[in-house]
Amino acid sequence: MAGPPAPRAFHVMSKPTGAICNLDCDYCFFLSKESLYPGSSFRMADDVLRAYVAQLLAAHRGADEVVVAFQGGEPTLMGTGFFRRVVELERQLAAPGQRVLNTVQTNATLVDDEMAAFFAENGFLVGVSIDGPREMHDAYRVDKGGKPTYDRVVQGLRTLQRHRVDWNALTTINAANADHGLEVYRFLRDELGAQYIQLIPIVERVTPELLPLAEAGWGARAGERPLYQQSGDVVTSRSVGAEQYGQFLVEVFEEWARRDVGDVFVPFFDTALAHWLGMHQAGACVHAQVCGEALALEHNGDLYSCDHYVEPAHRLGNLAEGRTLLEMVDSPQQKAFGRAKLDTLPQYCRACDVRFACNGGCPKDRFLTTPDGEPGLHYLCAGYQRFFRHVDQPMQVMAGLLRNGRDATGLRRWFASRDAARDEGAACPCGRPAPFARCHGGGPRPGAAP
Ligand code: SF4
Numbered sequence: 001m002a003g004p005p006a007p008r009a010f011h012v013m014s015k016p017t018g019a020i021c022n023l024d025c026d027y028c029f030f031l032s033k034e035s036l037y038p039g040s041s042f043r044m045a046d047d048v049l050r051a052y053v054a055q056l057l058a059a060h061r062g063a064d065e066v067v068v069a070f071q072g073g074e075p076t077l078m079g080t081g082f083f084r085r086v087v088e089l090e091r092q093l094a095a096p097g098q099r100v101l102n103t104v105q106t107n108a109t110l111v112d113d114e115m116a117a118f119f120a121e122n123g124f125l126v127g128v129s130i131d132g133p134r135e136m137h138d139a140y141r142v143d144k145g146g147k148p149t150y151d152r153v154v155q156g157l158r159t160l161q162r163h164r165v166d167w168n169a170l171t172t173i174n175a176a177n178a179d180h181g182l183e184v185y186r187f188l189r190d191e192l193g194a195q196y197i198q199l200i201p202i203v204e205r206v207t208p209e210l211l212p213l214a215e216a217g218w219g220a221r222a223g224e225r226p227l228y229q230q231s232g233d234v235v236t237s238r239s240v241g242a243e244q245y246g247q248f249l250v251e252v253f254e255e256w257a258r259r260d261v262g263d264v265f266v267p268f269f270d271t272a273l274a275h276w277l278g279m280h281q282a283g284a285c286v287h288a289q290v291c292g293e294a295l296a297l298e299h300n301g302d303l304y305s306c307d308h309y310v311e312p313a314h315r316l317g318n319l320a321e322g323r324t325l326l327e328m329v330d331s332p333q334q335k336a337f338g339r340a341k342l343d344t345l346p347q348y349c350r351a352c353d354v355r356f357a358c359n360g361g362c363p364k365d366r367f368l369t370t371p372d373g374e375p376g377l378h379y380l381c382a383g384y385q386r387f388f389r390h391v392d393q394p395m396q397v398m399a400g401l402l403r404n405g406r407d408a409t410g411l412r413r414w415f416a417s418r419d420a421a422r423d424e425g426a427a428c429p430c431g432r433p434a435p436f437a438r439c440h441g442g443g444p445r446p447g448a449a450p
């Protein structure tokens with residue numbers, strides 16, 4: 001007899017304050033989404049929160065764990081009381097034995113002892129947005145008055161650490177830090193103590209007409225700022241370049257692979273490894289064959305196909321309109337959204353040697369034309385090719401170790417034996433114009449545990 005159907009694996013990023021944030025990061029297109037809800041209080045009401053938690057938990061009965069995610073805007077603007085209520089509702093609504101993980105993505109500037117203690121007590125996983133050392137972080141991550149935020153972010157992070165909250169770093173790769181992959185990674189690992197590092201490229205795609213406004217940043221400029229939508233074929237000066245992105249990832253990988261495999265987690269690398277192991281839907285949606293299982297929930301209960309498509313055309317419905325969360329996730333509209341990622345892949349990608357790992361990237365950034373004139377090539381293609389080709393051999397080594405029942409940390413020894421034979425005056429394999437000894441050969445002893 002067949003067992004119960006497998007629970008649907010989908011992820012919802014909820015936005016309890018909508019687009020409202022206490023900061024005004026220049027590249028944050030999401031700030032402009034405020035204009036979708038004129039006159040709103042931008043606070044998730046209790047009935048919306050209850051419906052969200054109840055339906056999410058119900059849809060994941062039988063799963064190992066359900067993730068209840070809060071993002072923004074800035075979710076900590078809701079205060080600790082809101083998160084207390086979340087936990088209270090989860091206790092009421094969870095099935096016996098159902099495991100719930102709450103996650104909060106925050107700029108950390110509003111985290112105080114009370115909030116940190118609550119997060120620690122209740123096992124919240126907190127993502128802290130930080131873009132690297134002070135001067136790189138402060139390039140774009142500023143407050144409403146344009147003032148730098150580095151000190152406030154680090155203070156919030158130290159509060160989380162003092163209370164032993166599980167946290168991870170979310171670092172964008174942008175024009176200000178993109179040429180410093182190794183420095184950014186070492187800073188996150190060594191100065192901040194990050195053991196989980198999420199890397200997100202900044203690609204602010206706009207139309208040529210919108211470019212001058214976009215260059216001024218997406219923060220509050222009443223009446224003047226349009227709603228950000230995924231269209232256009234130019235990018236702002238804050239965006240990372242394609243080759244820059246590839247080089248950044250190579251620099252991080254060369255360090256991580258030598259010293260940190262098994263101790264520091266970089267989801268981008270885990271996703272790549274999954275693809276080398278033949279698991280083509282594993283890891284980040286951006287490199288999956290199809291997507292559509294990472295949705296966004298606005299403060300008023302509106303559900304959108306994806307966090308990057310909070311636009312009227314991609315609104316699936318509202319939790320109060322009668323259809324359940326699961327019905328909207330399973331709707332033909334959402335299925336078509338996810339399937340389009342594969343269906344619109346240009347021939348150039350279909351024939352690409354690293355397509356198995358890349359899958360054409362996120363559709364939101366596919367606005368280049370292929371060399372043979374077909375539209376729909378990803379803006380970061382050159383960087384993807386550089387990175388995925390560069391890591392082919394070590395990825396094969398890791399995949400081989402795992403297939404043989406060993407753990408992937410053996411990659412450190414593989415690098416150590418190759419480095420032992422390396423002339424330290426020779427150019428660093430990362431491609432930077434520096435000798436190995438002063439680039440990836442520097443720092444902690446290769447192969448040693450950190
Ligand atoms: S559109 Fe992009 S970010 Fe959104 S679910 Fe698809 S791949 Fe992921």
Ligand code: SF4
Nearest residue numbers: 349352358360381384
């Ligand atoms: S690397 Fe470029 S050509 Fe290859 S699949 Fe990715 S976007 Fe397409």
